[in-house]
Amino acid sequence: MDDSESTKKVSRRSFLKTAGGTALGSTLLASLxxxxxxxxxxxxxxxxxxxxxxxxxxxxxxxKWLKVDPRDTLLHVLRNQxxxxxxxxxxxxxxxxxxxVLLDGEAVYSCHMLALDAxxxxxxxxxxxxxxxxxxxxxxxxxxxDGLQCGFCTSGQIMAAQGLLNRYPNPTRDQVLEGMxxxxxxxxxxxxILKSVLSMAK
Amino acid sequence: xxxxxxxxxxxxxxxxxxxEQLAQVPSGGNPTVKKSxxxxxxxxxxxxxxDGYDKVSGTAxxxxxxxxxxxxxxxxxRSPHPHAKILSIDTSRAEALxxxxxxxxxxxxxxxxxxxxxxLFDPHLRYVGDEIAVVAAVDERTADEALKLIDVxxxxxxxxxxxxxxLEKGAPVxxxxxxxxxxxxxxxxxxxxxxxxxxxVIVEETFRTQVAVHNPTEAHISVAKWDGDRxxxxxxxxxxxxxxxxxxxxxxxxxxxxxxxxxTMGGGFGSKLEGGKYTVMAALLAQRTGHPVRLGMDRKxxxxxxxNRPNSVQKLRVGAKRDGTLTAMELTAFGTNGAxxxxxxxxxxxxxxxxCPNVKTDMSSVYTNLGRSRPxxxxxxxxxxxxxxxxxxxxxxxxxxxxxxxxxxxxxxIDQYSNQPYTSKKLREAYLQGAKQFGWTExxxxxxxxxxxxxxxxxxxxxxxxxxxxxxxxxxxKLNVDGSADVIAGSQDLGTxxxxxxxxxxxxxxxxxxxxxxxxxxxxxxxxKCPVSGGSLTAPSLSPAAWDAANQIRxxxxxxxxxxxxxxxxxIAYSKGLFTVPEDDTKRATLPEMIDxxxxxxIVRTGYRAKNVEGYTAQxxxxxxxxxxxxxxxxxxxxxxILAAHDIGRTLNxxxxxxxxxxxxxxxxxxxxxxxxxxxxxxxxxxSTNLHDYKLPTIKDVPEIEVLIVENDNDTKVNSMSVxxxxxxxxxxxxxxxxxxxxxxxxxxxxxxxxxxxxxxxALLSEV
Numbered sequence: 001m002d003d004s005e006s007t008k009k010v011s012r013r014s015f016l017k018t019a020g021g022t023a024l025g026s027t028l029l030a031s032l033x034x035x036x037x038x039x040x041x042x043x044x045x046x047x048x049x050x051x052x053x054x055x056x057x058x059x060x061x062x063x064k065w066l067k068v069d070p071r072d073t074l075l076h077v078l079r080n081q082x083x084x085x086x087x088x089x090x091x092x093x094x095x096x097x098x099x100x101v102l103l104d105g106e107a108v109y110s111c112h113m114l115a116l117d118a119x120x121x122x123x124x125x126x127x128x129x130x131x132x133x134x135x136x137x138x139x140x141x142x143x144x145x146d147g148l149q150c151g152f153c154t155s156g157q158i159m160a161a162q163g164l165l166n167r168y169p170n171p172t173r174d175q176v177l178e179g180m181x182x183x184x185x186x187x188x189x190x191x192x193i194l195k196s197v198l199s200m201a202k
Numbered sequence: 203x204x205x206x207x208x209x210x211x212x213x214x215x216x217x218x219x220x221x222e223q224l225a226q227v228p229s230g231g232n233p234t235v236k237k238s239x240x241x242x243x244x245x246x247x248x249x250x251x252x253d254g255y256d257k258v259s260g261t262a263x264x265x266x267x268x269x270x271x272x273x274x275x276x277x278x279x280r281s282p283h284p285h286a287k288i289l290s291i292d293t294s295r296a297e298a299l300x301x302x303x304x305x306x307x308x309x310x311x312x313x314x315x316x317x318x319x320x321x322l323f324d325p326h327l328r329y330v331g332d333e334i335a336v337v338a339a340v341d342e343r344t345a346d347e348a349l350k351l352i353d354v355x356x357x358x359x360x361x362x363x364x365x366x367x368x369l370e371k372g373a374p375v376x377x378x379x380x381x382x383x384x385x386x387x388x389x390x391x392x393x394x395x396x397x398x399x400x401x402x403v404i405v406e407e408t409f410r411t412q413v414a415v416h417n418p419t420e421a422h423i424s425v426a427k428w429d430g431d432r433x434x435x436x437x438x439x440x441x442x443x444x445x446x447x448x449x450x451x452x453x454x455x456x457x458x459x460x461x462x463x464x465x466t467m468g469g470g471f472g473s474k475l476e477g478g479k480y481t482v483m484a485a486l487l488a489q490r491t492g493h494p495v496r497l498g499m500d501r502k503x504x505x506x507x508x509x510n511r512p513n514s515v516q517k518l519r520v521g522a523k524r525d526g527t528l529t530a531m532e533l534t535a536f537g538t539n540g541a542x543x544x545x546x547x548x549x550x551x552x553x554x555x556x557x558c559p560n561v562k563t564d565m566s567s568v569y570t571n572l573g574r575s576r577p578x579x580x581x582x583x584x585x586x587x588x589x590x591x592x593x594x595x596x597x598x599x600x601x602x603x604x605x606x607x608x609x610x611x612x613x614x615x616i617d618q619y620s621n622q623p624y625t626s627k628k629l630r631e632a633y634l635q636g637a638k639q640f641g642w643t644e645x646x647x648x649x650x651x652x653x654x655x656x657x658x659x660x661x662x663x664x665x666x667x668x669x670x671x672x673x674x675x676x677x678x679x680k681l682n683v684d685g686s687a688d689v690i691a692g693s694q695d696l697g698t699x700x701x702x703x704x705x706x707x708x709x710x711x712x713x714x715x716x717x718x719x720x721x722x723x724x725x726x727x728x729x730x731k732c733p734v735s736g737g738s739l740t741a742p743s744l745s746p747a748a749w750d751a752a753n754q755i756r757x758x759x760x761x762x763x764x765x766x767x768x769x770x771x772x773x774i775a776y777s778k779g780l781f782t783v784p785e786d787d788t789k790r791a792t793l794p795e796m797i798d799x800x801x802x803x804x805i806v807r808t809g810y811r812a813k814n815v816e817g818y819t820a821q822x823x824x825x826x827x828x829x830x831x832x833x834x835x836x837x838x839x840x841x842x843x844i845l846a847a848h849d850i851g852r853t854l855n856x857x858x859x860x861x862x863x864x865x866x867x868x869x870x871x872x873x874x875x876x877x878x879x880x881x882x883x884x885x886x887x888x889x890s891t892n893l894h895d896y897k898l899p900t901i902k903d904v905p906e907i908e909v910l911i912v913e914n915d916n917d918t919k920v921n922s923m924s925v926x927x928x929x930x931x932x933x934x935x936x937x938x939x940x941x942x943x944x945x946x947x948x949x950x951x952x953x954x955x956x957x958x959x960x961x962x963x964x965a966l967l968s969e970v
Contacts, residue, residue, distance in 0.1 A: 071343075085267035086260020088468075090419040091501045095893040098419055126260035135259060143254035146861050150697030151257030152266075152419040152468025158258060181900045184893060186419050186469050187697050188868035190901045192861055 057118045059084070060128030068115045075099045075110035078125060086126040086155050090184070097183030100156035100163070101125050107163025109182075126155035129162065138162050138200060147196030149187035157183050161197045170202045245710035248857035252701035252721060253466065262466045265438040266498065268425045274303050274338040276487055276497040277345035278480070279352055280507070281327035281334055284571035284886030285361035285376060288325040288334065288354055296337060296351035301344035304490045305352070307335035311486060314452045317542040317574070319378065322452065322479055327356075328376050328541035329571045330887050331506035333479055338487040338495050361571040361886045365538035366515060368568045376541070377569055383539045383546075386566035389553060391618070397530025397560030401521025405597045409518065409589035410954040411548075413538075413879040414511040415504075415896060416578055420468020422508050423498035426484040431455070433488075436463045437481055440470040441734035443692055446726045448477025449485060457726075464694045464724035471869075472577035473509040475734050505891040509576025510879060512537040512546035512567070516589040526603045526611045528558040533589075536566045537575070544575040548586035551934075554821075555590065555666050557614040571886055577736060579866065580667060580930035584873055584937050588955060591663035591938035595945055599649050605942065606637055606646075609664060609825070617819035625670065625815070625919035628849035629823035631912040636847025639910055640827040650949015655835050658842075661942025662827045663935035669850070669927035670820025670920045671742025675811040676730025679708055679751040680804050681759075685779060685793035686718040689751075691744055692729030698929060699858035700740055706855060707745050707923070711752025714779050714793065730808055738822070738927025741854055743811045746922040750809025758807065762800035763791070815919045822926040824848030826867070828939035832947045834966055837959030841871055841905040841940055851926035852915045863909045863932040870936025872899040875956050 052067035059082060068077050075092075078084045078101070087110060090098035094112035101110045102124040110123075129136035135143065138161050148154040157180065164171055164179030171179065176197045185193060256262035293305045308323035316322050323333060335352055339345040362373035368381050375381060398404060425436040433455070437445050442462040450457040467474070484497035499508065514537040521530040537546030546567035553561060567575075598608045613630060616623050637643065645660045652658050680688040689708050695701045701721045709716040722728065732747075733739045756776065763781050764771035767789050774789075775782050781796050783789035791799065814820065829843040844867050853859055876897040880890040890896040917924045937955060944962070945951050952965045 079267075080269075083269070084260075085263075085269070088264075088266065088419070090421070091893045093501070093892060096419070126258075130259055135255065139258040142258045143250055146251055146254070146857050148251070148254070148257055148697070149861060149865060150419065150467065150469040151253070151262055152264065154257050155260050177902050181902045184419070184898055184900065186417055186471075186898065188865040188872075188899065188904075189861055190868060190899075190904045191864045191907060194901060194904075 053116065055115055055119055057120060058122045060124055070114065070116055072115050073111050074101070074113050074115045074118050074123070077115040078110060078123070084125050084127055088152055088155055090153065096153070097160060098153050098156040100159040100183060102159055102163055105163070105166045107160045126158055129158070138165065141196040141199045145192050145196040145199060147189055147193040149189045153183060153185045157185065157193055161200070164197065165200055171197070173198060244706045244716050246853055246855070247706070249702060249706055249716055249855055251699065251858065252705050253695065256466070264420055264466050264468055265423050265425060265436040265464065266420050266468065268436045268496070270427065270494040273425070273494040273496055274340065274487070274491055275342040275345050276336050276338040276484060276495050277342060277349055278333055278497070278503070279335040279337070279349045280503070281330055281332040283327060283356055283358050284330050284363065285359040285374065286327045286356040287359065288327065289357050290355040291335065292353040293335065295353065296348040299344065299348050299351060301340040302337060302348045303340070303493065304338045304487050305335055305348070306483065306486055306490070314482065316479060320542060322482060326376070329573055331503065331573055332541070336483045336487060336497065338491055363570050363572055363881050363883055363886050365513060365536065365568045365570055368570060369536060376571070381569055383543055383567040383569055386564055387547070388562070388564050389549065390562040392560035394530045394532045394560045394562040398521045400523070400529040402524045403597065403600055404519065404521045405593055405600060406519045407593050407596060407951070407953060409516045409592060411514045411585035411588060412877070412955055413513045414578060414873055414877045415879050416471045416473035416509060417504060417893070417896065417898065418469030418471055418473060421499045421501070421504050422474060422478060422480060423496070424478070424481040424484045425494060425496045426481070426488040427494035428488050432459050432461070433485055434461045434463070435481060435485065438467045438474060439464050440474040440694065440696060440736050441476070442694060442724055442726050443731050444475060444734055445477040445481060449482060452482045453485060461725070461727045466724070467694060467696060470696050470735070471579045472581065472736055475577060475736050478508070501893060502891040505879070505896060506573050506888055509578070510540070510573060511578035511581070511585070512539055512544070512575035514546065514548045514585045516548060516586070518589055518593045520593050520597055522597055522601065524601065526598070526601055526608045528556060528612045530560040531558050532561070533563040535563070536568055538570040538572065539567045540570060540572045540574040542574040545581065546575055548582040550582055551586035551590050551666070554617065554619050555587070555614070555664050556609070556612040557618060558612065561618070572881065572888070579869065580934045583665070583667065583930065583934040584870060587663055587665065587934050588937040588941055591935070592941050592945070592951065595661065595942045596951065602648070604646060605662060606633060606642060609633060609662070617821070620819055622817055622819045625818045625820045626849070626851070626914055626917035627821070627823055628912045628914045629664070629825065632823060632825050632847040632849055635912060636825050636827055636845055636910055639847070639908065640845040642827060645829065646946070649946045652947055656831055656833050657947040658829065658831050659943045659945070659947025660827060660829050661939050661944070661946050662825055663938030663942060665824040665826070665848070665931055665934035667738060667822050667930045667934060668820060669738040669742060669822035669931065670814065671733070671739045671811065671927060672814050673743070673811045675732045675743035675747045676808050677704065677744055677747040677751050678730055678806060678808040679748065679755055680806045681712070681755050681797065682804055683794060683797050685714060685797065686720070687712055687714065688720045688722060689748060690722045690729050691732050692726055693732035693740060693744055694724045694735050696735050698735065698740065698862060699855060700735070700744065702858055703741055703745060703854040704748050707748040708752045711749050712755065713777060736929070738929040738931065740927065742921050742923070742925045742927050745854065745925050747809045747811045749923055751807050752809070754807035754809060755805055758805050759796060759800070762802070763796055766796070766799045812922065818919050820920045820926065822848065822850050822928070822931045824931050824935060826935040826939040828936070828943040830940060830943040830947060832944055832962065834948065837962035837966070839875055839940070839944060839957055839962060843906040843908070844871070844936060844939070845908045845910065846932060847910040847912065848931055849912050849914050850928045850931060851917050851920055852924040853911055854925060859911070859928060860909050862928055864907055866930070866932025867907055867936050868899055868904055870933040871903070871905070871940065872897070873933070873955065874937035874940040875958070878956050
C-alpha cells in the first residue's frame with residue numbers, strides 16, 4: 001500500500017511522458033501485478049476519481065486491506081482488484097443474481113452494493129466454498145444433479161443456495177423455489193437446480 | 203394397462219395389435235428411462251458432466267474472466283438515432299481524458315466490408331445501437347466517460363420500426379434493395395388452387411409472433427492480443443473457426459496468424475455463431491495500442507445489437523376433407539430482419555411437418571431500423587409451428603376430430619420437401635407413447651367445455667428439425683503412453699455437453715475408463731475444423747468423427763501387437779485395456795505395456811465425419827403435450843405440465859439430454875408466455891433493454907416436465923453413431939402445444955405471442 005501512496009501524486013500522463021511515451025509506458029505497466037496497476041490507474045485519474053479510500057474486510061476467510069474507489073461495487077472489487085473471477089456479472093443491476101455472494105452468511109447481489117459497504121464484514125465467494133481442491137457439498141450436489149448447463153450463472157445459483165441453506169438448513173420445496181427465484185438461468189436448467197438444492201434438505 | 207386409444211375414431215392407420223405394440227412403454231420403474239444395449243458401456247450411460255467441477259468451483263475460465271496485467275478495456279459509442287448520417291466526429295475531448303489510449307471510428311480505420319454493402323464503421327447509421335466509435339482505456343469507467351466526450355454531429359433521417367406498416371405504407375429506404383431484404387421466397391408443390399377446390403372445409407387465420415432476444419448470461423465479448431504479427435483472440439463464441447475466418451478476412455491476414463480460444467462460454471442460443479464486429483474492433487485497438495484489449499457488451503447492448511428471433515406475421519389457409527385429410531396449405535408470411543441483411547423465414551414447418559400434396563408458402567422479410575435478426579435456437583420453427591399447429595387445431599375443432607387423430611391422419615411417411623425417404627422416423631411412436639404417458643385420452647375434451655372461471659385444457663404440437671449433422675468435422679485422439687487419451691476438437695461446449703459426450707465416445711471406442719480421457723476444445727490451433735455449435739450439428743457430426751479416430755487407434759494397436767507378438771492380428775483380443783491371445787497364456791499385455799512395446803510413443807489419429815448417405819433425409823421428430831390452466835378473470839395462464847416425446851436417434855447421455863430438453867422446453871414456454879422485445883414507435887427505441895423489462899422465466903415458472911425418448915438406436919443411415927442432435931428440437935413445439943391447450947381450455951384462440959394476460963383477456967372479450 002505504501003507503493004501506491006507514493007505514486008498517488010504522479011498523474012498518469014506525466015508519468016507516461018517521463019517514461020518516454022506510450023510504448024515504454026505500457027511495458028512498465030505490463031510488469032506490474034494487476035492489483036497494483038489497477039489502483040495505480042484509478043488513483044492517478046484525477047479528473048474522474050474522487051480518490052481511493054481504505055477498505056478492510058474478510059474475503060473467503062482472509063483479511064483484506066485494500067484501497068478502493070468509493071464508486072466501485074463489491075463485484076468489481078472481487079473480480080478486478082482481488083482477482084476472484086468465479087463471481088460473474090450478467091446484468092450489473094441486481095436483476096439476475098449471477099453475482100450472488102454471501103455477506104456474513106446471507107446471499108446478496110454483489111453488483112448491487114458498494115464495496116465500501118462490506119467494511120468489516122465477511123464475504124464468501126464460490127471459490128471460498130472449496131476446501132483445498134475438494135468441492136463443498138452444495139457444489140457437489142450441482143455436479144451430481146447436473147444443475148447447470150453453460151455454467152455462467154452457476155456460481156450465483158450455488159451461493160444463493162448456500163444462503164438459503166444457512167437460513168433454512170432443511171428447506172421445503174416452496175422455500176427453495178422462493179430462495180432461488182432471484183437467480184436467472186437462461187439455459188433454464190431450473191428443474192435440475194431445484195433437485196440439486198432439494199437434495200441438501202435433511 | 204393398455205391405453206384404450208379411444209381418441210382414434212377411425213382405423214385408417216394401424217391394426218389394433220400394431221397400436222398396442224407401438225404404444226408399449228417399457229414396464230417397471232420410470233418408463234422415461236429406457237434400457238438399451240448402450241447402457242452396458244460408457245456410451246449412452248448417464249455419465250456426469252465433464253466440466254462440472256470447473257463450473258461449480260468458479261475455476262472455469264470464460265472469456266469474460268480473461269485478464270492481463272496491461273490489458274485495456276474498450277467500450278463502444280452507439281447510435282442514439284434509429285436512422286442518421288454522421289456529418290462529423292470529433293474525438294479530441296475524449297482523447298484528452300487521462301487513461302484513454304486509443305479511439306477508432308470510420309474516419310481513422312480502413313474500410314472493412316461488413317453486412318453486404320455496409321462496413322465495420324459505417325457513417326450511415328441504421329438503428330439505435332449501430333457502432334460509431336470504440337474507445338480503449340485503462341479501465342472500463344474511463345472508457346465509458348470518454349464515450350460521453352466524443353462529439354458527433356448527425357443528420358437525423360426518417361425511420362421505420364414497424365414491419366407491418368413498412369409493407370402497407372412504404373418506408374424510408376436505406377438499402378439499395380429497397381424495403382425487402384430479398385425477393386420473396388415462393389415455394390409451391392402440387393397446386394393449392396386445386397387443393398382448395400378439393401377441400402370440404404377451409405380454415406383461415408392470421409397469427410403474429412414477437413421479437414425475442416437471446417440474452418445469454420455471458421455477454422458477447424472478445425479479448426485480443428497481438429504478438430508481432432500473430433493475433434490471439436479469446437472469444438465467447440459458438441464457432442471458433444468462424445471467428446478465425448472473419449478476422450482473417452477483415453484484417454487480410456492468414457488464418458494461421460489468428461488463434462481463437464473458447465474453452466468455456468456462457469451460452470449463445472444462435473447469437474454467437476459468427477465473428478462479430480466487436481472482435482475485429484478489439485483486434486484493431488490491440489494493434490494500435492500494443493496492449494491486449496477487452497471489448498465486451500453490457501446488457502443493454504445485448505438487447506440491441508447481437509441479434510434476435512425475428513417477428514412473424516403469418517396468414518394461413520388450410521383446406522381438408524371431412525375426414526381430416528389435408529388437401530391444401532397456404533402460408534403468406536413476413537417478418538423483419540432489422541437494419542441489416544438477415545433471414546426472417548418461418549415457413550419450414552408448414553413445408554415438411556405434415557403430409558399434404560398441395561402446399562404454397564410465400565415468405566419475405568422487411569428492413570426496419572432495428573437490431574439485426576440472427577438464428578435463435580431453431581430459427582423460424584417455434585413461430586412457424588405455433589401458427590401451423592394452431593390452425594390445425596382450429597380445423598380439428600371444426601371437423602370435430604381429436605387433434606391427435608388429425609396429426610396421425612396426415613402423418614408424412616416420406617419427406618414432403620424432397621420426396622425422399624427419411625433415414626428413420628419414429629414420430630408415430632412418439633405420438634402414441636407420449637399420448638399414453640400424458641393421459642391424452644383421459645384429459646382431452648372438446649374445446650371450451652370446461653366450466654368455471656379457471657379452465658383447464660390440453661394441447662399438442664409436432665416438431666421436425668434437420669438434426670443429422672454432416673461433414674466437415676474432425677476429432678483428434680492422442681493415446682498417451684500411460685494408456686490415457688486426449689481428445690481434441692475445434693468445437694466448443696455451450697453447456698450442451700460436447701466435452702462429456704466426446705469423452706464417452708472415445709472411452710467406448712478405446713475401451714478405457716471415461717476418467718482416463720481429457721477433452722480439449724475451443725482452440726483453432728490444435729483442434730481440427732468442426733461445424734459451428736448450432737443447428738443441432740455438434741453431436742451427430744463430432745461423435746462419428748471421434749468414433750472413427752478411436753477405431754483407427756485400435757487398428758494401430760492391433761497391427762502393432764501383431765508385429766510385436768508375431769501372431770496373426772485376427773488372433774489378438776483387446777478388451778478393457780488388456781491385450782491377449784486366446785489359447786496362448788504367454789501373450790498378455792496391458793495397454794501401456796503394448797504402447798511401450800510398439801514404440802511409437804503417443805499414438806495420434808484424426809477421425810472424420812463421413813458424408814451423409816444420399817437419397818435420404820435426416821430429421822429429428824417430436825411431439826409435445828401441454829396441460830394448462832387459464833384464469834378467465836385475470837387472463838393468467840399457468841402451465842401445469844409439458845410432456846415431450848421425441849425421436850432423436852440414439853441417446854448419448856440421458857442425464858445431459860434431459861437437462862437440455864428442460865432448457866429448450868422452458869425457453870419455448872417463455873416464448874409462448876413472457877418474452878417480448880418492446881419498441882417505442884415514436885422514438886424508434888427498444889424499451890426492454892434489461893432483464894427486468896425483458897421478461898425471462900425464473901425457477902418458479904417451471905411446470906412439471908417429462909421427457910420421453912422413443913427407441914431408435916440403429917439408424918445407421920443418419921450417421922455411424924445413429925445420433926440426431928437435440929439442441930433445437932425441444933424448443934420447437936412448446937409454444938404451439940401451450941397455445942392449443944389454451945384454446946382447448948377456453949374455446950378461444952389467442953392469435954398472438956406472447957400470450958400475456960392482456961392478450962388473453964382481449965381474446966376472451968372479443969368472443970363475447
